[in-house]
Amino acid sequence: METSAKEITCLDESPVAQQAARQEFLNRYYRAVVLIPAFVATVIGVKFFGENSSVTVYLILASLIFGLSALGYHLFLIITLRCPVCGWRYGRGSKCSSCGLPRHRPSSAVQDIVDWKL
Numbered sequence: 001m002e003t004s005a006k007e008i009t010c011l012d013e014s015p016v017a018q019q020a021a022r023q024e025f026l027n028r029y030y031r032a033v034v035l036i037p038a039f040v041a042t043v044i045g046v047k048f049f050g051e052n053s054s055v056t057v058y059l060i061l062a063s064l065i066f067g068l069s070a071l072g073y074h075l076f077l078i079i080t081l082r083c084p085v086c087g088w089r090y091g092r093g094s095k096c097s098s099c100g101l102p103r104h105r106p107s108s109a110v111q112d113i114v115d116w117k118l
Ligand SMILES: [Zn+2]
Pocket: 083, 084, 085, 086, 087, 088, 096, 097, 098, 099, 100, 101
């Protein structure tokens, strides 16, 4: 534990950065993560095995189970991702819902302007 809470200026620098990155990815792309495998499974199943084939049904079921698992994992990340500064649930936004810790460091261009003004 070298980084104390005071040194953390954004979620990217905290020990939970990887978890936060996965949560943000799923937050942004969960529709694609769920729909693309289901769509691909449907197309492949219908094209190669026919609409009434049990293989098609299993392919679609597998893709739906995958999609539900992804959603479940997303929910798990939302619930378990804790803010490293205040210890409360971080939430889905770009800032901590209770203390306002930003998810990312402000982009360098913006930071340059801020530094220049100060
Ligand atoms: Zn916080």
